[in-house]
Amino acid sequence: MKTDSQLKKVLNRGEFAVTAECGPPKGADPEAVRNKGRILKGYVDSVNVTDNQTGVVRLCSLAACALLKQEGLDPVLQMVTRDRNRIALQSDILGASALGIRNILCLSGDHQSFGNQPHSKGVFDIDSVQLVQAVRQMRDRGHIIGGDKLTEPPRLFIGAVANPFADPFKYRVARLATKVDAGAEFIQTQCIYNLNRFKEWMGLVKEYGLDNQVYILGGITPLKSARMAEYMAAQVAGMDIPVEIINRMKSVPAKEQRQEGIRIAVETIEALKEIEGVHGVHIMAIEWEDAVPQIVEEGKLFPRPEV
Amino acid sequence: MITAERKPLSEIKEMIAPYRKILVVGCGSCVAECASGGEKETGLLGSALRMDAKSSKKEIEVKEMTLDRQCVYEFINQLTDVIDQYDVVLSLGCGAGVQAVAGVFPKVHIVPALNTTFIGETKEAGLWVESCRACGDCKLGFFAAVCPVTRCAKGLFNGPCGGSRTDRCEVDPDVPCAWQLIVSRLEEMGRLDLLRKVHPPADWSKQQGKGPRKIHREDQST
Ligand code: SF4
Ligand code: SF4
Numbered sequence: 001m002k003t004d005s006q007l008k009k010v011l012n013r014g015e016f017a018v019t020a021e022c023g024p025p026k027g028a029d030p031e032a033v034r035n036k037g038r039i040l041k042g043y044v045d046s047v048n049v050t051d052n053q054t055g056v057v058r059l060c061s062l063a064a065c066a067l068l069k070q071e072g073l074d075p076v077l078q079m080v081t082r083d084r085n086r087i088a089l090q091s092d093i094l095g096a097s098a099l100g101i102r103n104i105l106c107l108s109g110d111h112q113s114f115g116n117q118p119h120s121k122g123v124f125d126i127d128s129v130q131l132v133q134a135v136r137q138m139r140d141r142g143h144i145i146g147g148d149k150l151t152e153p154p155r156l157f158i159g160a161v162a163n164p165f166a167d168p169f170k171y172r173v174a175r176l177a178t179k180v181d182a183g184a185e186f187i188q189t190q191c192i193y194n195l196n197r198f199k200e201w202m203g204l205v206k207e208y209g210l211d212n213q214v215y216i217l218g219g220i221t222p223l224k225s226a227r228m229a230e231y232m233a234a235q236v237a238g239m240d241i242p243v244e245i246i247n248r249m250k251s252v253p254a255k256e257q258r259q260e261g262i263r264i265a266v267e268t269i270e271a272l273k274e275i276e277g278v279h280g281v282h283i284m285a286i287e288w289e290d291a292v293p294q295i296v297e298e299g300k301l302f303p304r305p306e307v
Numbered sequence: 308m309i310t311a312e313r314k315p316l317s318e319i320k321e322m323i324a325p326y327r328k329i330l331v332v333g334c335g336s337c338v339a340e341c342a343s344g345g346e347k348e349t350g351l352l353g354s355a356l357r358m359d360a361k362s363s364k365k366e367i368e369v370k371e372m373t374l375d376r377q378c379v380y381e382f383i384n385q386l387t388d389v390i391d392q393y394d395v396v397l398s399l400g401c402g403a404g405v406q407a408v409a410g411v412f413p414k415v416h417i418v419p420a421l422n423t424t425f426i427g428e429t430k431e432a433g434l435w436v437e438s439c440r441a442c443g444d445c446k447l448g449f450f451a452a453v454c455p456v457t458r459c460a461k462g463l464f465n466g467p468c469g470g471s472r473t474d475r476c477e478v479d480p481d482v483p484c485a486w487q488l489i490v491s492r493l494e495e496m497g498r499l500d501l502l503r504k505v506h507p508p509a510d511w512s513k514q515q516g517k518g519p520r521k522i523h524r525e526d527q528s529t
Contacts, residue, residue, distance in 0.1 A: 082461070086508060108461050108468050111478040122461065126508045129465035133505060145508055163469035171490045174502060175466040182465075182505050190469055237470030237477035 005102035005157035006074035007046040009307040010280075011186065011215045016273060017280030018301050019076065019188070019217060020044045020292045022068070024059035033064045037071040039289045043296040045304055046103055048076040048188070048282070052083060055115020062092055066099045076159065077101050080109025085125035086134070090144050093135055097154030105159040105188065106131040110237075129182045132160050136183025160184040162216075164201035165194060165240035173204040180214045187214055188282040191221040193241045193264075195271055202277055211277030218272045221284045222291050223261035226250040262295055269299035308337035308428070309401045310435045311344060311421035316355060319397065322418040326394035327366065329356065331420070332386065332408065333373035334400040341435050344399030344421050346373040352399065352420060377404030383411050390415055443513030443520065449501050451492035456509075458485035464506040 010017045020040050025032035040047055047068055051061040065075035077096050079089060093104065108128040112120045126134065126145075134145050135158050142153045160179040164172060176187065192198045198218070205211055223229045226249035233241040245264065252260045265283070272278045281299075285291045296302045323329055331353045339345025353371040360367040370393070374382040377400030386408065390396065395416045398405040402423040409417040425437035440457045446464075447454060456462050460478035467486030470477025474487040493499050513520075 108463060110470075111460050113460075113478055124462040125511065127461070127463045127465050129505055130508045134508075161469060166467065166469050166471050167473060167484075168467075168471075168487055168490045171466070171499075171502075174499070178465055178502070178505055181503075238468075238472060 004155070005046070006307070007076065007103055007186070008157040010045045010305060013305065013307055015280075015305045015307070016301065017046075017215070017217060018044045018296055018304065019046045019048055019280065019282045020289070021048045021050060021282070021284040021286070022064070022289065023050050023053060023287065024061065024064040026056070026058050028059060030067050033059065033067045034071055036289045037068045037073050040292055041071065041073055042304065043293045043302060044073075044283070045280075046074040046076050048078055048105060051078040051080045051107070051109065052115070054110045055082070055112045055117060055120075057116060062096055062099075062101075065096065065101045069100050074103065075101055076103035076105050077156075078105045078107060079131065080107045081124055081126050081128060081131055082109035082112060082122050085123050086145055089126070089131060090134065090138065093138060093154050093156070094150070097156055102155060103157045103159065104135055105161065106135065106184075107161055128160060129178055132158060132179055132184050133182040140183075157186065158184055159186040159188060161189070162187050163190040163238045164192075164198050165190055166238040169201075170204070173201065173208055173210070176205065176210060176214075177208055180210055184214060186217060186279075188217045189219045190238055190240075191219040191284060192268055192272070193245050195268065197240060199275060202275055206277055215279040216277060217280040217282040218268075218275075218278050219282050219284060220265050220268055220295070221286065222265040222288065222295060223249055223257075224288060225254065225257045225261070258291075262291060262298070265291075265295050266298045269295070269301070308340050308426070309403070309423060310341040310425055310427045310437075311338050311401050311423045313343050313348065313352070313399070313421055314419070316359070319352075319418075319420055320356075320359065323356075323395055323397060326416075328368045328393045329370070329395055329397055330386075330390065330393040331356070331369060331371045331397045332377065332399065333371065334377035334398075334404050335373055335375045336377075338399060338401055338404075338421060339373075340429065341427075342433075344401070344404075349373050349399050352397070374400075377401075378407045380407075380411065383408055386412070441514065442509070442511075443516075444510055446506075449504075449506070450489045451496065451498070451501075453485050453488045453492065455485055455489065458482075458488075464509065466502065 022036045049061045049064045052058055061078050065077045068075040106128045112122045139153050142150050162176045229241055229246045229249045232239050269281050283292050331349055333346055333349030334344050349371045353369045356369050376382045390412055397420050398417055399420045405419045426439040427435045427437045430436050442456050460476055471484035476482045476484045
């Protein structure tokens with residue numbers, strides 16, 4: 001037994017996993033993190049903590065993970081390669097494991113030009129695939145990049161992301177295969193609104209035989225309003241929101257749009273449960289964590305299994 | 308080639324303000340090709356400085372000279388006989404040219420007239436684009452001759468980020484996604500197999516060195 005990640009245990013038991021996202025505050029307030037943790041506790045198997053998402057400075061992912069751990073949750077440390085070189089990344093990986101964090105999600109990160117420090121230097125010393133490979137080597141072979149031995153390897157369940165909706169479409173699955181080759185054990189996808197395209201992608205995933213090699217968690221983001229849907233469709237890189245979804249949001253009065261967004265999320269979860277090779281969902285309710293319990297309950301994913 | 312853009316006249320004027328006799332030195336190589344520091348641009352800058360001095364009733368003396376290459380001693384040497392007559396040298400060479408001249412004439416104040424920008428190619432008349440960051444370990448052979456270090460905004464070696472849609476880079480929609488180009492070009496060549504391998508972390512010491520890098524070749528030394 002290499003790790004005691006709750007997420008890993010749930011997935012290994014063949015249960016349909018539920019993770020959610022938690023964005024740390026733009027300040028040093030630990031209560032903000034704890035409160036989010038309390039809302040999610042019991043409704044999810046693990047909680048992802050974003051790493052200065054969209055290049056905006058926030059309380060660090062590692063510290064927020066440690067706070068959530070204290071609250072009794074199983075945190076997933078998101079780590080982007082934008083801000084730290086391989087020395088800092090590997091050092092933080094060891095620190096995370098020492099603090100009892102048992103999951104890591106490796107990403108390249110949003111470009112710094114999108115955030116509130118557009119004049120910063122993007123590091124990108126290594127990329128997300130190389131980060132996956134580095135963590136895997138640290139854990140399984142007990143050495144860091146370059147071969148130096150660790151006195152004690154980190155214990156981490158290793159994840160990466162995939163975007164079934166970005167181009168070049170066909171190559172996207174080959175890219176997933178590269179991440180699996182590098183050592184990814186679970187995959188969280190971009191938010192799914194276009195189920196047809198997602199199914200097409202899953203078909204290719206199966207063709208490559210990847211559904212047996214990696215756990216795939218489908219991304220879910222409840223829409224708050226028709227305006228948010230339109231904004232995301234037009235402005236957020238790599239997002240695919242079909243016009244039917246936007247029209248459906250528009251068809252209800254503004255006051256009821258949140259409920260409609262939740263209904264769409266629940267329907268998507270139900271559809272995902274039926275797709276072979278999908279092992280769970282990752283709910284990203286951006287600054288709307290209180291929506292998660294309702295989605296989990298209505299998606300018939302409550303209570304979470306005790307493992 | 309090395310590309311550069313001329314600094315605003317106000318910034319140039321500020322640097323040369325304490326001086327009266329100014330030698331404006333252009334370069335006939337890269338910066339001539341990108342129309343920022345060649346003979347023509349050197350002449351234009353000289354005239355601009357004279358006109359400006361005239362209108363502000365300041366007495367200055369400006370002389371223009373353009374060397375074939377400002378980064379090679381044989382050509383810099385052409386300045387030896389004249390440089391002492393001037394108070395300042397305003398160089399339209401790239402950063403390497405400015406420093407090479409300064410290295411030969413340590414007592415003379417040399418100031419740059421250009422902002423050196425990147426290694427790039429001439430795409431069309433009036434358009435230059437960056438294509439190489441001189442990483443010291445060229446991997447173009449794996450990437451269908453599209454540089455991921457330079458042309459992917461995140462410098463990714465193992466495939467595109469999640470943001471590329473309809474072949475544009477998520478960071479700047481005016482720029483094609485380098486990875487879209489790499490994939491489609493390799494596909495055309497029937498060499499998508501090149502993307503199956505995981506590229507290990509790059510050796511940036513070949514780019515950053517221990518301070519400035521150098522190439523020393525015995526067979527070229529005298
Ligand atoms: S791989 Fe390195 S040397 Fe080759 S084009 Fe890119 S930056 Fe230049
Ligand atoms: S969109 Fe393409 S070029 Fe831009 S950062 Fe992503 S992979 Fe690189």
